[in-house]
Amino acid sequence: MTWKWEPRGEPTAALVWGVSLGAVAFAMILTGILFAFFGVAPIPAFVTIVERTILDARGLSEVVRRSIPLMLAGVGLTLAFRARFWNIGAEGQLLIGAVAAAGVALFSGLPATLLLPTMFIAGFLAGAAWGLGPALLKVRLGVNEIITTLMLNYVAIYIVRWLINGPWKGRSMAGFAYSDMFDPAAFIPTLGATRLHWPTLLLAILAALLVTWLLARTRFGFEVRMMGESPEAARYAGVDFFRTTLILVLVSAGAAGLAGVGEVAGIHRRLVDPGSLSIGYGYTAIIVALLARRNPLAALVTALFLGWVAASGDVMQVALRLPSQITGVTQGLVLLSVIGAEPLLRYKLVRVRKTQPPTAGEVA
Amino acid sequence: MTPSSGPEPQPPLLEMRGVTKRFPNVVANDAVDLTVARGQVRALLGENGAGKTTLVHMLYGLQAPDEGAILLHGQPTRFRSPRDAKAAGIGLVAQHFHLARRHTVAENLALALPGTPALFPTRALARPVKELTERYGFEVDLTARVSRLSPGEQQRVEILKALLQGAELLILDEPTSVLTPQEAHRLFAVLERMKADGKGVIFISHKLDEVLAIADRITVLRGGRVVADEAAADTTAAKLATLMVGREVARGRSEASREPGPVRLAVHDLSVHADTGEARLKNVTFHVRGGEIVGVAGVAGNGQAELTQVLTGLHAPSSGSVHLDDVNVAGASVRDLFARGVVHIPEDRNDMGVVGAMRVAENLVMRRHREAPFSKGRLLDWRAVGEHADGAIRDYAIATSSKDTVTRQLSGGNVQKVILARELGGKPGLVVASHPTYGLDVAATELTHALLREQRDRGAAVLLVSEDLDELLDLTDRILVLFRGEVTGVVDARGASREAIGLLMAGDRSPLETQGGSLTSARIDPHDGVNEVSA
Incomplete structure (x- = not known):
């Protein structure tokens, strides 16, 4: 009796969901084994995590608020990835969006009613501008966008560091590297006492609907899909290519910029160290988009899942005394499992009866 | 040709007995019997989807049969991988060559051979290669980079590779599709020597004339079953064609129903350079009238691709003019040219002609998606797209389970029907068709030909690029021959000889100079002003 891979037809939606959920479950089992290595019993640990993240209202709000930037950046990435524009720079685009929003909040002097809308617009435009260079370099000179977008993340990180240590360093911050606190008019409202800045969540859902509509209904979306599936065609x-790539990158990077506005004005309310401003949301958003199989609506769901992983990381550190890196490890396991399960969508394992004659080697 | 007959004292080189291979929804090979004796060329004929590829995959260890036995020298054998097959003496020259293009011939050969020394691997090869090339009479420059070799030369490297690996049975998959008639003759000479050496050959082809010329025995596959196993001497091309498709095939010229109209496409002094600066087309001048099919002949890579790319807007010319109905459109964009009625049936139908991952309905509108009724402003009207798809699937008899099926699920012939429906459905002024029947089965080929003739008869100008000389001779009015980017001649397709075109394809303009000889069937169209050849 032997096993053999055989190709199958186009995967059905049920198969895609089944394989994706299976991959996630597999990653969770591996994480459980990892818990055991740290001397933490896996099942009680997962029970604790679920109790403090999903069954607890405050915990649940943390899950959602962690998933907001993942949704915005992730939805943007689904659009870019549909065109096979491999934007690895959502992290930088997010940070620059936060910088622009902080700039408006700190220095514009706009009236209270105009302040937040202007911050969102500025964040979108700044994120988009951060994606413009790689887009132009790719369509005009064929420069690989993976490298340019990735490298610009570091540029963005150091711009934020420079600002909070230099020109934008807050006078009231007693030597800490922060900007001044924003005016309360520049705070994004939150749900009750939680940190759930719901207007940004609404924006993320709107973004997912908009991108879905763009891809499904418009000529632009049709051309984006064509570009991604077959550049020759x-x-x-x-x-x-020039116009289409430019537009899609602007939308994609702009969405990441909006995520930055949400973090800086919804959570921190001042410009802070890039490592606190974003705990790698821009990178996690890549997993969000890929796990959603580049479907913007599914990205809302996968963002919630990875938001749960991030929130669980907080629980693991505090309640289970696991190192903080556990979140990154879990994310990595999820990504590896999902990519590793990809062949299951195209091949199935079948059992073959061993009735064949001996092989050439055995005869010779 | 010596047809093998009579009882054989020793078991055949290869015997397949009742080999069956099933895939989901299809039986690719159904109880196939096939033998190849030593010193025999066995041709395998069949339309696409007849099961030839599956058969080859099983012989080469890429797939395992579900039932039946494969016997080598009378011994039951099972290959788990191509490595097993190679070790057992089976060599495959695939349609697409498996060579490292950036490396030299010697390096490629060393790579393929087990047991070449780790240091200076190519040195050890010199002697065995010399022996083989002398015995089989082919020249190969061991130090040349594969990327610089012509397709014919690359094929020789592949054959050499198989022979070095000790192949007793050589499988050639569509070996002549990349060759000039002269190169094909040279290949046949090599095969004759292999026969004399007692080696077996399985020769897979669509081209009946060729199969009759080289094979001893011919197996015809249809729908996965063997429908005929005959000695080449006892059969005819017409009989084989009937066996392949299960009905009589009409072959022969059909003349236009009316005289050609005014000049629709006039190309003057056109030159094209590759990104590397290398000239790909040099001072090409010709024209196509409405109601006329002009063929473009040439061995692959002699400028045909660049010509179609320039005419359809995919590549900008470096100089010269392209007049379409008296407007110079040289350098115009794909969109502009399409809007002016230039349609394109591309050579690479799966990667360029359609988006494999998209639905049939989407592919049926993909170049026309900006037009009404498919676009309303910037939005697409999917209902109009769907209705259009229903009509096209019905009119062109596209075999698909639904209009929402992903296009890569379709067979090659049906993919081509999608392209034909889309490109020819909008009453084009100029049809640029590049290898439109390459790899298609007989039925799809006939349909393609009929549709091109229909375009000609309704007054469109048709430019047909093909490597199939029979197709060009049957279908076109005039044939333009390209060699290294230059027009070596334009001949009248009526009564043109294959030999004359073959020589022009090899850059030899003597057919145009010979007067009163056997090659004068090649005539120059006075409109084209082909340069007189200075001897």
Whole structure:
């Protein structure tokens, strides 16, 4: 009796969901084994995590608020990834969006009613601008966008560091590297006493609906999909690569910029160290988009899941005394499992009866 | 040709007995019997989807049969991988070559051979390669980079590779599709020597004339079953064609129903350079009238691709003019040209002609998606797209389970029907068709030909690029021959000889100079002003 891989037809939606959930479950089992290595019993640990994240209202609000930046950046990435523009720079785009919003909040002097909308617009435009360079370099000179977008993340990180240590360093912060606190008019409202800045959540859901509509209904979306699935066919169909790439990158990077506005004005309310401003949301958003199989609506769900992983990380550190890196390890295991399960969508394992004659080697 | 007959004292080199291979929804090979004797060329004929590829995959260890036995020298054998197959003396020259293009011939050969020394691997090869090339009479420059070799030369490297690996049975998959007629003759000479050496050959082809010329025995597959196993001497091309498709095939020229109209496409002094600066087309001049099919012949890589790319807007010319109905459109964009009625049936139908991951309905509108009724402003009207798809699937008899099926699920012939429906459905002025029947089965080929003729008859100008000379001779009015980016001649397709075109394809313009000889069937169209050849 032997086992053999055989190709199957186009995967059904049920299969995609089944395989994705299976991969996630597999990653959770591996995480449980990891708990055991730290001397933490896996099942009680998971029970504790679920109690403090999902069954607890405050815990649940933390899960959602962690998933807001993942939703915005993740939805943006689904659009870019549909066109096979591999934007690895959501982290930088998010930070620059936060910088722009902070700039508006600190220095614009706009009236209270205009302040927040202007901050969101500025954040979107700044994030988009951060994506513009890689987009232009790719369509005009064929420069690999993975490298340019990734490298610009570091530029963004150091811009934030420079600002909070230099020109934007707060006078009232007693030597700490923060900007001044924003005016309360620049705070994004939160749900009760939680940190759930709901307007940004609404914006994320709107973004997912908008991108879904763009892809499904518009000529632009049709051309984006063509570009991604077959660049040769897109050229043949007369798709304007320059214009289409530019627009899709602006939308994608702009969404990450909005995520930055949400973090800086919804959580921190001043410009803080890039490591606190974003705990790698821009990178986790890549997992969000890929786990959602580049579907913007599914990205809302996968963002919630990875938001739960991030919130669970807090619980693991506090309640279970596990090192903080456990969150990153779990995320990595999820990504590896999902990518590793990919062949299951295209092949199935079948059992073959061993009735064949001996092999050539055995005969010779 | 010596048809093998009579009882054989020793078991055949290869015997397949009742080999069956099933895939989901299809039986690819159904109880197939096949033998190859030593010193025999066995041709395998069949349309696409007849099961030839599956058969080869089983022989080469890429797939295992579900039932039946494969016997080598009378011994039951099972290959778990191509490595097993190679060790057992089976060599495969695939349609697409498996060579490292950046490396030299010697390096490629060393890579393929087990047991070459780790240091200076190519030195050890010199002697065995010399022996083989002398015995089989082919020249190969061991120090040349594969990327610089012509397809024919690359094929010789592949054959050499298989022979070095000790192949007793060589499988050639569509070996002549990349060759000039002259190169094909040279290949046949090599095969004759292999026969004399007692080696077996399985020769897979669509081209009936060729199969009759080289094979001893011919197996015809249809729908996964063997429908005929005949000696080549006892059969005819017409009989084989009938066996392949299960009905009579019409072959022959059909003349236009009316005289050609005014000049629709006039190309003057056109030159094209690759990104590397290398000239790909040099001072090409020709024209196509409405109601006329002009063929473009040439061995792959002699400028045909660049010509179609320039005419359809995929590549900008470096100089010269392209007049479409008296407007110079040289350098115009794909969109602009499509809007002016230039349609394109591309060579690479799976990667360029359609988006495999998209639905059939989407592919049926993909170049026309900006037009009404498919677009309303910036939005797409999916209902109009769906209705259009229903009509096209019905009119062109596209075999698909639904209009929402992902296009890569379709067979090659049906993918081409999607492209034809889309490109020819909008009453084009100029049809640029590049290898439109390459790899298609007989039925799909006939449909493609009929549709091109229909375009000609309704007054469109048709430019047909093909490597199939029979197709060009049957379908076109005039044939333009390209060699290294230059037009070596334009001949009248009526009564043109294959030999004359073959020589022009090899850059030899003597057919145009010979007067009164056997090659004068090649005539120059006075409109094209082909340069007189200075001897």
